[in-house]
Amino acid sequence: MRVSYSKIGGLRMTLNIAVCIKPVPDSRYYNKIIIDPKTKCVNRDEIETVINAMDKNAVEAAIKLKEKNGGKITIFSMAPDNAVKNLRKVLAMGADEAYLCSDKALGGSDTLVTSYVLAKAIQKTGNYDVIILGNQSEDGGTAQVPSQLGEWLNIPHFVNVKSLELEVNKIVAETKTENGSIKFKVRLPALFGVIKDINEPRIPNVMGVLKAKNKPLTIFRATDLDLDEGKIGLKGSPTQVGEIFSPDMKRKSQKIEGAIDEIAEKIIEVIKRAGIGL
Amino acid sequence: MDGYRGILVYCEIKSGKVIENSLELLGEALRLKEKLKHRPEVSALLIGENVQQYIDTVQGYGAEKIITFENDKLKLYRPDYYSEVLTKIIQKYKPEIVLTGATLQGEEIGPCTAKKLNTGMAAHCVEFKVLSDDTFVQVVPAFGGKVLGDIICPNFRPQMASVKAGLMKKAEYNKNNKAVIENYCDEIVGFGDKIEIMEITETSRERKILNKSDLIVGGGFGIGNKNVWRKLETLANALGGAVGCTRPALDEKWTEFEETMIGTSGVAVSPKIYLDIGVSGATQHTCGIKDSGIIISVNKDENAPIFEVSDYKVVEDGEKIIDALMLVTFQKCTFED
Numbered sequence: 001m002r003v004s005y006s007k008i009g010g011l012r013m014t015l016n017i018a019v020c021i022k023p024v025p026d027s028r029y030y031n032k033i034i035i036d037p038k039t040k041c042v043n044r045d046e047i048e049t050v051i052n053a054m055d056k057n058a059v060e061a062a063i064k065l066k067e068k069n070g071g072k073i074t075i076f077s078m079a080p081d082n083a084v085k086n087l088r089k090v091l092a093m094g095a096d097e098a099y100l101c102s103d104k105a106l107g108g109s110d111t112l113v114t115s116y117v118l119a120k121a122i123q124k125t126g127n128y129d130v131i132i133l134g135n136q137s138e139d140g141g142t143a144q145v146p147s148q149l150g151e152w153l154n155i156p157h158f159v160n161v162k163s164l165e166l167e168v169n170k171i172v173a174e175t176k177t178e179n180g181s182i183k184f185k186v187r188l189p190a191l192f193g194v195i196k197d198i199n200e201p202r203i204p205n206v207m208g209v210l211k212a213k214n215k216p217l218t219i220f221r222a223t224d225l226d227l228d229e230g231k232i233g234l235k236g237s238p239t240q241v242g243e244i245f246s247p248d249m250k251r252k253s254q255k256i257e258g259a260i261d262e263i264a265e266k267i268i269e270v271i272k273r274a275g276i277g278l
Numbered sequence: 279m280d281g282y283r284g285i286l287v288y289c290e291i292k293s294g295k296v297i298e299n300s301l302e303l304l305g306e307a308l309r310l311k312e313k314l315k316h317r318p319e320v321s322a323l324l325i326g327e328n329v330q331q332y333i334d335t336v337q338g339y340g341a342e343k344i345i346t347f348e349n350d351k352l353k354l355y356r357p358d359y360y361s362e363v364l365t366k367i368i369q370k371y372k373p374e375i376v377l378t379g380a381t382l383q384g385e386e387i388g389p390c391t392a393k394k395l396n397t398g399m400a401a402h403c404v405e406f407k408v409l410s411d412d413t414f415v416q417v418v419p420a421f422g423g424k425v426l427g428d429i430i431c432p433n434f435r436p437q438m439a440s441v442k443a444g445l446m447k448k449a450e451y452n453k454n455n456k457a458v459i460e461n462y463c464d465e466i467v468g469f470g471d472k473i474e475i476m477e478i479t480e481t482s483r484e485r486k487i488l489n490k491s492d493l494i495v496g497g498g499f500g501i502g503n504k505n506v507w508r509k510l511e512t513l514a515n516a517l518g519g520a521v522g523c524t525r526p527a528l529d530e531k532w533t534e535f536e537e538t539m540i541g542t543s544g545v546a547v548s549p550k551i552y553l554d555i556g557v558s559g560a561t562q563h564t565c566g567i568k569d570s571g572i573i574i575s576v577n578k579d580e581n582a583p584i585f586e587v588s589d590y591k592v593v594e595d596g597e598k599i600i601d602a603l604m605l606v607t608f609q610k611c612t613f614e615d
Binding site for chain 1: 292293355357358381382385386388389390392393394396397398399400401402415419420421422423424425426427428429430431432433434469472473474475476477478479480481492493517518537542543550551553560561564565568571572573574583585586587588589590591592593594598599601602603605606607
C-alpha cells in the first residue's frame with residue numbers, strides 16, 4: 001500500500017478510509033441461543049443480526065475524520081448475503097461505498113482466514129490511508145481480526161484505540177492500557193481497532209437512509225478475490241471447532257426470607273460460615 | 279509440525295513485576311506437562327529491558343527453562359517490536375504450545391505472531407484439556423459465555439492460546455527451583471520510525487485486587503444510582519471485601535474501575551463468597567463468577583436469571599439490604615470486639 005492523499009491547498013487532504021464491519025446476532029437475545037442436540041451446531045436462526053457494537057464506533061470514527069478532512073469511506077464485510085441490510089445501515093450512517101465478501105467457500109473461516117479475505121478485498125479495491133475496525137466482536141470476541149489484518153496488509157496497526165486525530169501524513173492516537181493509556185504518532189497508512197470510548201455512534205436519519213439506497217454496494221464471491229484456495233474456509237483455518245456445549249452453572253437457589261434485618265443477619269451468618277472473619 | 283516440542287509461556291511484565299496472569303499460566307503449563315505423554319518442557323519468555331531481575335520469580339513458579347530477550351528498543355511496549363521478538367523466539371525454540379495472558383498486550387501480540395507464523399490462536403480460553411491421543415483442546419466461550427466450544431489446531435504449530443486472569447492456579451512458589459537460562463539476542467526491525475511513542479500515562483490507584491479477595495460484593499444496573507453505588511462500596515469495605523461490577527455500572531459511570539468488571543470480557547473471580555446486588559445475571563457476567571464458593575444474590579425481580587446460578591436468593595430491594603447489612607456489620611463490630 002502507499003500513501004495516496006491529494007493535498008488540496010494547505011493542510012486539507014482527501015483521506016481514503018476503509019472500515020470493516022461484522023454482522024452479529026443481537027446480544028439481547030443470547031438467551032434464545034440453543035445448541036441443536038443432534039447436529040451439535042449453534043442454532044441462532046431466530047436471532048436477528050445487528051452491526052457489531054464497536055464496528056459502529058469504527059464507522060463513526062471514519063465519518064468524523066471525513067467530516068474534518070474530507071475523503072471517502074469504503075466499508076468491507078465478510079458475511080452471508082443477507083448482510084446487505086447491515087451494510088445499507090452503515091451506508092445510511094454516512095459511508096460512501098460497501099463491499100461484501102460472501103461465499104459458501106468462506107464458511108468456517110477462523111480469524112486468520114477472515115483477515116486474509118478482508119485484506120484481499122481491501123487490496124483489490126484501492127489504496128487506503130486509514131483502516132478502522134471495531135476492536136472486537138460481541139459474539140466471538142476474540143479481538144484478533146484487527147491485528148491480523150494489519151499483519152496481512154503489512155502496515156502499522158494498533159488495538160484498543162480510544163482517540164484518533166489526523167496530522168499531515170500521520171495520525172496521533174491513544175490506546176487504552178490496563179492502568180492508563182499510550183499516546184503515539186504513526187505514519188500512514190495504518191490500521192486501528194477502536195473501542196467504545198472513542199465516540200458515540202450516530203443513528204442514521206431519514207435522509208441518510210434514502211441516500212444509502214443508491215450508494216454502490218458490491219458482492220465479491222471467493223473467485224473475485226484472487227484467493228489461495230488452500231487458505232480459505234474451514235480447510236484453510238488453522239483452528240477448528242470441535243464439540244460445543246452450554247456450561248451448566250445451576251445452583252440450588254435457596255430463598256432467604258423474613259424481615260429486612262433478619263435477612264441481613266442470615267446473610268452475615270452465611271458469610272461467617274464460609275470462614276470469613278468480620 | 280514435526281520438531282515442535284515444549285510449552286512456552288510469554289511472561290508479561292507490568293509496573294516492574296511479572297503479572298499474576300503469567301504466573302498462573304506457568305502453573306497451568308506444568309499441569310499440561312503432566313497430562314501430555316511426552317512431558318514437554320515448560321519455558322518462560324521474558325522480553326524487555328533488564329529482565330534478569332524477574333528470573334527468580336518465574337523460576338520459583340515453575341519455569342524449567344527461561345528465555346530472555348533484552349533490547350533497548352523494548353523499553354516501551356510496542357506491538358510491532360514485541361510480536362517480532364515473540365515470533366523469533368518461537369521460530370528458534372519451536373514450542374508446540376504457546377500461552378499468553380488475555381491481557382491487552384497478550385491479545386495484541388498473540389494474534390500478530392500467529393499470523394506471522396501462519397498458525398491458529400484461541401482467544402481467552404477458560405480451560406485446556408488433553409485427549410487420550412495427546413490432542414490439546416482449548417475451550418473458548420462464545421456469545422458472552424452462553425456457549426463454550428472446543429478448539430483444536432490439528433495441522434499447524436505452535437498451538438497458541440490466551441487466558442484471562444484468575445482462571446488458572448499458579449504453582450506453589452519454591453525458591454529451590456533451578457531453571458536453565460538462555461539469553462537470546464537479535465535485531466529488531468518492526469515498523470521503525472513510522473511509529474513514535476509520545477506519552478505513557480499510568481494512573482496509580484490502589485484498589486483491592488479482585489482475584490485476591492475472599493469476599494466480593496458485585497453490583498449491577500439494579501443499584502440504580504451513584505449514591506447507592508457509594509453505599510455498596512462502603513459495605514464491601516466494612517465486610518473486608520472488594521467491589522466488582524458489571525458492564526452497565528461502568529456505562530452508567532457509577533464506577534470508573536474497568537479492571538473490576540467481572541465476566542467474559544472482564545475478569546473471572548473465585549472468592550469464597552460472592553454477594554451480588556442488583557445484578558440481573560447476563561451470561562457474560564455469570565461465566566465470570568461460576569467458580570465462586572458461595573453465591574448470594576439480591577435482586578428485587580423474582581425472575582432475575584441470576585437466581586438460577588445462586589446458592590442463596592434474596593428477593594428484595596438492593597439499597598434496603600445494603601443498609602440492613604451495614605447496620606448488622608456495624609453492631610457486630612461494636613459489640614463483639
